[in-house]
Amino acid sequence: MSNLEVFKPAFEVIQKIEEAGGEAYIVGGAVRDYLSGRPVNDIDIATSETPEQIQEIFEKVIPVGIEHGTVIVRHRSISYEVTTYRVEEGYEDYRHPDEVTFVRDINLDLARRDFTINAIAMSRSGKLIDPYNGHDAIRNQSIEAVGMPEERFEEDPLRMMRAVRFASQLSFQIEKKTEEALNQLSHLLEHISVERVAVETEKIFRGPDYALGVELLHTTGLKNHLPILKDLDIHKNVPESSLYGWHEIIAYYVSQYPQISAEDFMKLWKLSKDTKKKTEQLLLAYKRYKKDKKVNAWLVYQLDEELFPSFSRLSSALDSEEEDLNEALTRRKQQLPIQEKKELSFQASDLLQLLSDLPKGPWISEWMSKIEHHVVTGKIENDYEIIKEWVREWNPPARN
Ligand SMILES: Nc1ccn([C@@H]2O[C@H](COP(=O)(O)OP(=O)(O)OP(=O)(O)O)[C@@H](O)[C@H]2O)c(=O)n1
Numbered sequence: 355m356s357n358l359e360v361f362k363p364a365f366e367v368i369q370k371i372e373e374a375g376g377e378a379y380i381v382g383g384a385v386r387d388y389l390s391g392r393p394v395n396d397i398d399i400a401t402s403e404t405p406e407q408i409q410e411i412f413e414k415v416i417p418v419g420i421e422h423g424t425v426i427v428r429h430r431s432i433s434y435e436v437t438t439y440r441v442e443e444g445y446e447d448y449r450h451p452d453e454v455t456f457v458r459d460i461n462l463d464l465a466r467r468d469f470t471i472n473a474i475a476m477s478r479s480g481k482l483i484d485p486y487n488g489h490d491a492i493r494n495q496s497i498e499a500v501g502m503p504e505e506r507f508e509e510d511p512l513r514m515m516r517a518v519r520f521a522s523q524l525s526f527q528i529e530k531k532t533e534e535a536l537n538q539l540s541h542l543l544e545h546i547s548v549e550r551v552a553v554e555t556e557k558i559f560r561g562p563d564y565a566l567g568v569e570l571l572h573t574t575g576l577k578n579h580l581p582i583l584k585d586l587d588i589h590k591n592v593p594e595s596s597l598y599g600w601h602e603i604i605a606y607y608v609s610q611y612p613q614i615s616a617e618d619f620m621k622l623w624k625l626s627k628d629t630k631k632k633t634e635q636l637l638l639a640y641k642r643y644k645k646d647k648k649v650n651a652w653l654v655y656q657l658d659e660e661l662f663p664s665f666s667r668l669s670s671a672l673d674s675e676e677e678d679l680n681e682a683l684t685r686r687k688q689q690l691p692i693q694e695k696k697e698l699s700f701q702a703s704d705l706l707q708l709l710s711d712l713p714k715g716p717w718i719s720e721w722m723s724k725i726e727h728h729v730v731t732g733k734i735e736n737d738y739e740i741i742k743e744w745v746r747e748w749n750p751p752a753r754n
Contacts, residue, residue, distance in 0.1 A: 358480050360388065363430045364397045365478040367412075372478070374411045376403040378436070379460055379475035379483065386471045390492045390524065399427075399436045400475065402458050408436050422454055439463035442509075461485055468506055468513045469520065469532075470498045495526040503535035511542035515554035518570045522561030528570065536574040543579040552600070552623050555580065559597045568592050581622035582607070582614055593671035600625050601632035602664050606671050608637060636664055643669070649679060654686045655693075655730045662687075691729055691736050700725060700741035708745060721745070 358365075364380055371378040378401040384394050401408065405425045409415045414428035423438030441462050442453045457463065460475050460483060467473040470488040482489060491498050497520050499506045499513075507514050514536050517528055528536065543551065558567035571577040572589035591610055597603045604619045616633050619625065639657045643649065643665075657665060666680040692698060702722050706714070725741060728734045734744050 360394045361397070361476070361478075361480075363432055364399065364434060367399060367427055367429050367434055367436070368478040370411055371401055371403060371408070374403070374407070376401055376407065376411075377460065378402070379477055381464075381475045382467075382472055385474045385476050385482075386488075386492065388476075389474070389489055390471075392524075397432075397434055399434050400439055400460060400463050401436055402439055402460075404438055404456065423456055441466050465500060466509075467500055468510075468516060470500055471496075471520070471526075473500050491529075495524070496529050497521060497524075497526050497532060498529040499532045499535065503532045504539065507535055507539045507542065511539065512546050512550050512554065514540060514543060514574070514576060515551055515558075518567050518574070518576065519554045519557045519561070521570055522558045522563050522567030524561075525563040525566065533574065536570075536576065540575040540579060543576060548581065548622070548624050551580065552625065555583075556600055556603070559593070559603050560599075562596065564596045565592050582619055586611060586614070594674035595667060595670045597671055598664065598667060599632075600629045601636055601661075602668055602671070604629075604633045605636045605640060605664075605668050608633075609640060609668075609672055632658075632661060632664070636661055636668060639665055640668060649682050649686050651686065651690060651731050652727065654683055655690055657683070659684075659687065691732065695722075695726055697736070698722075698726060698729060698741075699736050699738040700745075704738070704742070705745065708742060 361380060361384075364384075368378040368380070378399050380397055381400040382398045384397040387394050403411070405417065405420045405423060408425050408427065409417070412427045412429070416426040416428070416433075418424055418426050418435075423440055425436055427434045427436050439457045439460060439462060441455045441457050464473045464475060464483065464485060470486040470491045472488070473484075473486050474488040475483040477483070486500050497517050499517075517532060517536060520526060521528055558564060558571070561567055568588055569592075571580070571583075577588060578584045586607065593606055597606055600619075600623070604616050608614060608616050608619075616630075616637060619633075620630050635657060639653050639661075642653045646653075662680050662683045665683060666678055669676045669679055687693070702718055705718060705721055705725075725734075725745075728744075729736045729741075734740060
């Protein structure tokens with residue numbers, strides 16, 4: 355096994371808990387990702403100690419979910435979620451949080467977890483506690499519920515979406531009995547808040563094996579409980595590449611199916627204002643691109659630079675023949691005469707001064723937009739005198 359360096363600061367946290375008389379292990383996604391050779395991100399720690407005891411042991415503790423037994427410990431500028439061993443999950447939209455029962459045995463804590471690949475604990479010497487043979491499941495690339503799949507899914511139906519998400523992220527197969535339970539219980543997804551389902555759906559489309567994820571959504575029947583997607587033949591119309599974020603997912607489907615709208619996605623999936631803004635920009639830019647069949651100046655000017663990778667991914671998801679447009683967008687942006695409106699050499703105040711006989715009105719912003727468009731697209735130079743001359747020659751609409 356490769357080296358445990360990545361866990362070193364986390365092992366120090368565990369050591370402190372042990373020195374205070376408690377027990378602690380690294381659990382969940384970090385162990386899974388480490389054992390499957392993937393980069394380790396957030397490290398979660400399970401402990402025999404209560405949040406109050408953890409608060410006494412460490413200086414910097416943020417009480418994020420005391421009633422669930424969870425606090426954040428800051429150590430060497432890294433955050434660790436430290437959670438007391440417990441036997442029931444408190445899922446806000448399905449089970450009542452006060453059903454959480456704290457226990458003193460790591461094995462009981464592992465027993466309440468969703469899949470065997472996620473039910474492995476690692477001690478600070480790197481030793482594994484693996485009562486469900488999760489390490490073997492990782493080697494066999496298999497997603498298998500801990501114990502009875504039906505029970506696990508009834509405890510929290512979101513786990514069904516998580517199974518598909520792990521298939522997409524890890525390229526693992528779902529074990530037969532677990533998949534059968536998915537087929538049988540997919541309807542339970544209706545009990546889960548759409549916000550939680552949205553988080554998993556987003557991860558399914560982002561995964562390297564998103565195509566397997568989309569196929570599983572269809573074959574298991576989970577798709578039938580997903581707003582909007584349930585009315586589409588998503589298994590026949592699979593994106594040509596992964597999509598990162600809801601704005602890309604929506605732009606993809608809205609471009610494919612004229613009968614659906616971005617607004618409906620926003621409403622039914624309860625997505626954020628930020629997603630709405632990004633989706634609108636992306637769709638507008640893509641429409642322009644399709645019309646002109648090239649990355650033109652106005653498109654690049656209007657599209658936020660942070661959306662260039664999204665634009666590029668969207669175009670290859672819709673058309674595998676499409677080149678990677680990210681570089682073309684960046685190059686085109688560098689060539690623009692101005693990057694933003696405030697760089698115009700001729701501002702609204704100049705316009706008002708020049709045409710002081712006209713009453714103020716919407717014509718000002720209409721004119722400024724016209725000037726901006728002309729400068730960006732290279733029809734006139736961004737020079738005060740040149741623009742002034744051009745305005746003089748041009749018949750203001752307000753005078754017509
Ligand atoms: N519905 C859920 C959610 C989580 N877990 C358990 O809690 C751990 C942490 O959950 P979470 O942070 O949501 O996911 P990870 O598995 O850590 O994956 P990632 O961080 O990559 O999303 C999981 O590994 C699993 O053991 C569970 O049993 N049932």
